[in-house]
Structure formats: structure tokens, C-alpha cells
Amino acid sequence: MSLALALGRRGLGRVWPNPAVGCVIVQGARIVGRGWTQDGGRPHAEVVALAQAGDAAKGATAYVSLEPCNHVGQTGPCSQALIDAGIARVVVAITDPDPRVSGAGLARLEEAGIAVTRDVLALQALADQVGFLHRVTLGRPMVTLKLASSFDGRIATGSGQSQWITGPQARRRVHALRAAHDAVMVGAGTVRHDDPSLTVRDLGIDRQPVRIAVSRRLDLPLMSNLARSARDIPVWICHGHDADANLRSTWEGLGARLFSCDAHGGHLDMRAVLEALAAEGLTRIFCEGGGMLAASLLDGGLVDQLVGFTAGIGIGAEGLPAIGAMGLSHLQDAPRFTLRDVTPVGPDIMHVWTRA
Numbered sequence: 001m002s003l004a005l006a007l008g009r010r011g012l013g014r015v016w017p018n019p020a021v022g023c024v025i026v027q028g029a030r031i032v033g034r035g036w037t038q039d040g041g042r043p044h045a046e047v048v049a050l051a052q053a054g055d056a057a058k059g060a061t062a063y064v065s066l067e068p069c070n071h072v073g074q075t076g077p078c079s080q081a082l083i084d085a086g087i088a089r090v091v092v093a094i095t096d097p098d099p100r101v102s103g104a105g106l107a108r109l110e111e112a113g114i115a116v117t118r119d120v121l122a123l124q125a126l127a128d129q130v131g132f133l134h135r136v137t138l139g140r141p142m143v144t145l146k147l148a149s150s151f152d153g154r155i156a157t158g159s160g161q162s163q164w165i166t167g168p169q170a171r172r173r174v175h176a177l178r179a180a181h182d183a184v185m186v187g188a189g190t191v192r193h194d195d196p197s198l199t200v201r202d203l204g205i206d207r208q209p210v211r212i213a214v215s216r217r218l219d220l221p222l223m224s225n226l227a228r229s230a231r232d233i234p235v236w237i238c239h240g241h242d243a244d245a246n247l248r249s250t251w252e253g254l255g256a257r258l259f260s261c262d263a264h265g266g267h268l269d270m271r272a273v274l275e276a277l278a279a280e281g282l283t284r285i286f287c288e289g290g291g292m293l294a295a296s297l298l299d300g301g302l303v304d305q306l307v308g309f310t311a312g313i314g315i316g317a318e319g320l321p322a323i324g325a326m327g328l329s330h331l332q333d334a335p336r337f338t339l340r341d342v343t344p345v346g347p348d349i350m351h352v353w354t355r356a
Contacts, residue, residue: 001024001063001065001091001093001120001121002121002124003022003024003031003034003063004022004023004024004034004045004063004064004065004093005022005065005093005121005124005125005128006022007022007023007024007034007035007036007045007065008020008021008022008036008037008045008065008066008128009022009128009180010022010036011036011037011038011039012128012180012181012284013178013179013180013181013182013207013209013284014039014040014207015037015038015039015040015041016041016131016182016281016282016283016284017041017135017281017282017283018037018041018042018044018132019037019066019096019129019132019283020036020037020128020129020132021036021037021044021045021046021064021065021066022034022035022036022037022045022064022065023035023036023045023046023048023049023062023063023064023065024049024062024063025049025050025052025053025056025057025060025061025062025063025087026060026061026062026063027053027056027057027059027060027061032052032053032054032056032057032060033049033050033051033052033053033054033056033057033060034048034049034052035047035048035049035050035051035052036048039207044069044078045064045065045078046062046064046068046078046081046082047078047081049062050081050082050085053085057085057086057087058085058086058087059086059087059088060086060087060088060089061087061088061089061090061091062082062087062089062090062091063091063120064090064091064092064093065092065093065094065125065128065129066092066093066094066095066096066125066129067092067094067095067096067101067103067105067106068081068082068090068092068105068106068109069096069098069100069101069105070100070101070104070105070107070108077105077108078105079104079105079106079108079109080108082109082114083108083109083112083114087114088114088115089114089115089116089117090106090109090114090115090116090117091116091117091120092106092116092117092118092119092120093119093120093121093122093124093125094119094122094125094126094129095118097133097136097137098136106118130142130304131182131283131284132283134278134283134304135278135281135282135283139275139278140271140274140275140277140278140302141182141183141274141277141278141282141283141284141285142283142284142285142304142305143274143285143287143297143302143303143304143305144177144181144284144285144286144287144303144304144305144306144307145287145294145297145298145303145305145306145307146174146177146286146287146288146289146307146308146309147289147294147306147307147308147309147322147323148165148166148170148174148308148309148311149165149308149309149310149311149322150165150310150311150313150314150315150319151310151311151312151313151314152314152315152316152319153321153322153323154315154316154319154320154321154322155289155290155291155319155320155321155322156315156319156320157315157318157319157320158316158318158319158320160193160320162194162320165311165313165315166309166311166348167311167345167346167347167348168346169345169346169347169348170309170311170345170346170348170350172202172203173309173345173350174288174309175200175201175202175203176200176203177286177307178198178199178200178209178286179200179203179205179209180284180286181209181284181285181286182209182210182281182282182283182284182285183209183210183211183212183236183277183282183284183285183286184198184209184210184211184212184285184286184287184288185212185213185214185285185286185287185288185293186198186212186213186214186287186288186289186290186293187213187214187215187289187290187292187293188213188214188215188216188217188219188220189290189291189292189293190288190289190290190293191213191215191220191221191224191226192219192220192221193290195221195224195225196225196226196288197225197226197229198211198226198288199211199233208233208234209286210234210235210236210282211226211233211234211235211236212235212236212237212238212277212285213226213235213236213237213238214237214238214268214270214273214293215237215238215239215243216239216240216242216243216263216266216267216268217239217240217242217243217244218237218239218240218243218244218247218248218251218258219247220237220251222250222254226256227251227254227256230251230254230255230256231254231255234257235254235255235256235257236256236257236258236259236277236280237251237256237257237258237259238259238261238268238273238276238277239258239259239260239261239268240260240261240262240263240268241260241261241262241263242263243260259273259276259277261273261276267292267296268296270293270296270297270300270302271300271302274302287303289322290324291320291321291322291323291324292324293324294322294323294324295323295324295325295326296324298323298326298335299326299327299335301335301355303335303337303355304354304355305352305353305354305355306337306352306353306354307350307351307352307353308349308350308351308352308353309345309348309349309350310348310349310351311347311348312347312348335355336355336356337353337354337355337356338353338354338355338356339351339352339353340352340353340354
């Protein structure tokens, strides 16, 4: 099952709206087939592994990181494929809460006389599938918030200089994190001030994440990197209902997809934004700021994972803080996270936190 989970992770950021699943087929003491969900979500892991195993699948055990599907979509159900292949036993990490599956896939296997073992390495599988599970059960994607800052929590000097606080190794790790998410999201201020490309570079990646800008007024530079490349790499923009109609038409003409979302108090409702993105199939979003967007997500309880890169540099109180104002008066109201990992990355420190 550990191998099945590792195989499944290869699909993170590449298979949405489907879950990233791995499958290993074992005959006796020998692995005869292995697979993971392919780019775009098809074919499924079980189909790939069964094709590799061929006739050796008969009487074998299949280890699958998520309950096999039981519904007919673009292809037939994987539960039936396992039955037809003559699999004798199926071991799953977790069940699938999708109403089209939700235990029915395992029930079909058991009705066919296949032995089923549940909840093997379930906690690891839950961590891997949190994006898919959030979309199905909460109606929003998983959100990872990335902050790269000085050790006093600043992301730029008072004059706005920000390149580069962290070193090249940390920036390369950020590209790997982008690749493991369906989309990269930034606020309008980041687009205006930094003109980011938000692409994965120098890693040999052939499938780019969706690039999302959050801008209530849709006042983004029309000569920005995002605007110039919108026809080549997807750009989605979430804006308010009151955004200028001419700007909407212009951005659509450039190739961007636009999503009109509710706003409160002059800012977009980030829960409504995430729900709109989930409805389009996104399961994992990597947010790279800026400070106001970070504060809005944190204040709304919408951040599932924090990834911080801290550099050994002090900028001082006049520098730009990593997180904007949240209006907190009491510590008990502050969102808290649990430390999961600390890793040196070149001259910097990477620390990963999950919501407490």
C-alpha cells in the first residue's frame, strides 16, 4: 500500500477533477502490475495496473489507495474491471465519499466474492487525498498558503524591493510545490507589483497548473505576463459582480476565463471564490499571496496547509508584512496550525504546518 500511495502522488496536480490514485497488483510475492491515474484523470490507476498485469491478475491481490469507482463515466467502473480480471482480494486505504461511489465499489467487489480489506495506511491516504475529499465533502479545494519571508516576517523592504529574500534552492522548491497543485493563485496586488508568470520552470514539467488571479475590480495590467500568455497557459480571474464590462470583454478576448463572485466589505468573499473554483473541478490550490489575500484566507478559516520559507535576513518594521491586517484583538481568535516538518533548503528553512 505504501507503494500504491507513492504512485498515486505522481498524479497530484495533473489529474483534477479526479483523485490521484495508485494501484499495485501482487501475485504471490511478486508485483505483476502497477499504475497511477494518468494526466487529465484517465485512465484510472486500476486500469493501468491491470493492463500491465495481464493474465497474472487472475487470483492476485490489488492494493488501491482509494476505493475503486463504481459508476460509468468516460469509462466503465474500476470495480467491475477488477472483477472481470479475476482479482481475488482488494486492499484499500480509504473509501470514496463521492455519492456515486461511497462504499458501493467495495460492495460490488464483495458481492462478486472478492475479499476486501479496508483502512490500510488510511491516515497517509487522507493526507494525500485532502484536496479531492474537500471538494466532494466541503465544496471547496484544499488551500496551501506559501509565505517566503525574512525571519521578522517581511516579504519586501519599505521601498517594495522583494527579489530575492530567499535563495535559489527555495525558489526551485516552490516550483515543485506548484507542480503538485492544480492551480496557483495570487491577488491583484501581486500581479500589479511583481508581474509573475506563475508557471513551473526548470523541472521538465509538461503540464502547467491553472493560474488564478483574484481581483474584485478586474484592474489588472493588460500587458502583464498573465495577459500575454493567457491563450497558451490557462488564466482564470475571479472578480466582483461590479467589475467593468469592458474589462471583462477585454480579458475574455485575451483568452482568460472569468468568474463573477460575491463580495463583502469591499473584498471578494474567498469562500465563494473557492466554491466557484471547486465547481470547475479544482481540488488543490497553491496560494502565493499577497498579504491581503493571505489574510482573507486565514481569517475565513480556508487555509489547510501553510508552507513557509524563512531566510536569515532582517528587514525591520518598515518592511511589508507577509500577512495583511486581520483585525484580531485576542490571541484565542488567531488561526492556529500544527508543525509537521522543518527542512533546511539551501541557506533558508522550509517549515510545513497543517490546520490544527
